[in-house]
Amino acid sequence: MLSAASCSWRWRSWEIWLILMVFVFYAGDPAPAINEAHYLAKAKNFWQPQWCAGDLFVTSGKAHTTFYWVFGWLTNFFSLATTAWIGRLVGWSLLAVGLQRFSWSVVPVRYASLLAAFIWLAGIEHGNLAGEWVVGGIEAKVPAYGFVLLALERMVRGHWKIVWPLLGAASAFHVLVGGWSVLCGGLVWLTAGKSRGSLVSQILPLAIGGGIALFGLLPAIWLTEGTSEADAIAAARTYVYQRIPHHLLPADFAPSWYLRHGLLIAMTMIVFAIQKTDQRIRAVGWFTVGAVLLAGIGLLLGLLPQSHPDLAAKWLRFYWFRLTDAAVPLALALATVRLLAVPSRWGRGLGWALAGLLGLIAVLLVARHSLQKAEAGLPASCDLHSQGHFPDTSVAERQAVCRAWIDACDWIRDNTDPDAVFLTPRHQQTFKWYANRAEVVNYKDVPQDVPNLKEWQSRFDRVFPPELGRIRITIQYSELQKFRKQYGADYMVVDRRIAPYSMPLQKVYPTALESNEYYAVYRLP
Template structure:
């Protein structure tokens, strides 16, 4: 790296670019994912309960194992003084800033031109707005993986520059924030180094890789040390149940609860077509990139993510039901580790890098007429940024139109839902335990009361997953048993005795013969069990 590029990183324009990139990420986040986002009640309520166990005490999910303990420790700290919404705003802005710093560092290594990182951010967000492969995303609501990807970008930037100690620190922090993202990132980085070493050994130009023993040992040490706060809780989940519970939990995760992330047979055709097109574009354009170490390392890293995705496809491909697949127990035990995650999130980044480099090579390369070339390049830069910005916002608006908010309610239903939750917060004891509509996701966020079980809030340890499934099945069976009888006193007494539920928040469940709602609005009714 030249001294000029190094100086640029610490100059005011670099700071301005980072803030512009962070602003782009933040605008995309707040516009496409209104608070609370898809997973924010899941993460933020857990974080608040981690610091204040009396809050929503008795909630099954909140009292389950803490898979992302480091996130709960850091972010949950702020929930003691701020509301959940205020905490999310601060966490989102912080996450976007960290992503922008990592993005700027990585793109400054991989692409030429002062404005390339900002152009790349616009192009990436435009691609992301049109879809993904396995439900993975980087810019959205706040959760542990947002911070993990920020540190992963920093790790990749330093690895491309062969600063191995710093790369080890950032990879350790990636694992700390999100073990799956971090461990897969580490394996892909090792794969990239191995590929580069093999290619260099076979080529006539046997240049040194630059990773000596004296550099490798401290890097590994930093990696292990920084990863422990997040890695230890995650590893403990792998040993938390009996073989029967592990088997059941794997099946529930892979082929039921998280099949949209883990089962390739459940991914829609558009996702395969979109990522097939991106892959073709990347394969074609990457051949024109330089053979310098940083480009080759990043290409091999992306190839590693592709290899993981191919393994996932082989593991998941087969007849359905899944029990008809040969060795399905072994295959689902590997699928639960999200083999598609990095490929899903980073292939659009790889395409973005190759597109930017292609644009620069064709349009921004110096010519004999330096003055005219500079003026033409400046005009072209303005046009390019404008077009990519339009593509970004067009993608955002298309996504918002094609994929409405996750609660899938009309404006009136949403208003009634918030009204019912606020009434519960103000008029029920904190010890109340609620039965709520199974597929809602933000009851605790607004009502501040514990729930018996909900589909969204699934634990991540084997015993917890099995118990979560048992509770859902119990409620389904209870509803079927007493539906024809009209949910009489006997049915309500059985429900309260076997679950501890004290209140019901229902939309269609009923009618109840012997109790009247303590509150109702046009959409929802609230009952207190006798």
């Protein structure tokens, strides 16, 4: 085993660079990735309030103010796509620094952190319970997880006075990622023995961390300020039962999700069990236990909806399963690469063989994921379900639809008033990104403050009424005129796959000199 001193800053920088390249290989598809159009559109409006000023979502309550402050100013000088790539490189670099430092603090073996990166990525993708990811498009949780990794490195080394401010920084970016990590860090502190120091010695660092966390906590609290209890519960019900049950509601999780995450937990326990532990790897284990316990609480809350749906919605909206999806594969990654340095109870050879096998599987899974993304060459938020495709849609058709969508948005950006408001297809999430125009409502862009979430629900139910299958917009003149009057809507973008016939409205795109097989734009009456 190498000493910490033997890992020079040059070597650390080299490993960090390699980890960053793995992240680019894994998640470097064209912008916007999933959620980038969501976060960066709001960040742009935060710095340029006149941009899409008629859009319900971007003008709604600002839940992630720290993220908007840190990254949104870039939109004053760069396009959204360039801003996304700058943000990705900053966020992924922070993750790479945190992972390299954390890995080296537990397993001071060269290139162990690189192998840990592969195992972590594969474990998150194929072993998650509720759809969490860490390395992807830039959004608030990416830098938050970077600060969590830096805090974990300080934690396992016993430098607790630095841990709490770092977790405060994580909370400032994403209050739930940081907040849940604080609770799990508290469990590690309680089990750390004499090395943890006294509680009194933690008061000032905790106060500093808490002060930093207010930059994330206060905006979250302000989202519900001045709202009635009934409206707050109604908003929670929309959030949990309609909008993102796949992240929040245990009854909505497929049985295979429970199986894969259970197997991941079992595999992690086995890898821990076959090696002699020390204080540092035990700290990793206790942090992971805390994350799994939080998920267990979430599962218990998941029993409430049938008998107490309002109470369940109120509590399930806090993403109880988020941290276990990231922490368990991280623990597996570090425990696995530790077999390269510490003989297993089965002997050094078997330990190396297990580490090599898991590492090889992880590399192959990451490579397959990356090559599939490269084959399509499409932004994740303009592909598959986010563009209304069936799972078996060919790559060629997905590419054609995306090109047609961007062509339609480009025409809208170049040929309509910047203040125009549009009715858009329900499933898309990149209209503002490409067209730079406001829209009445879409399924993805859900406000997080209670009044605007209530308005989103009202708009969504009117624009995409259930009797039309939730994907069609009414073409009744009376309704369209009401949309113009109530929402300021000027145009409607029609997905020709859903409505292949011509509308009894004035079509403005495609013109006689242009063609677009998949999308058309109509002026509202």
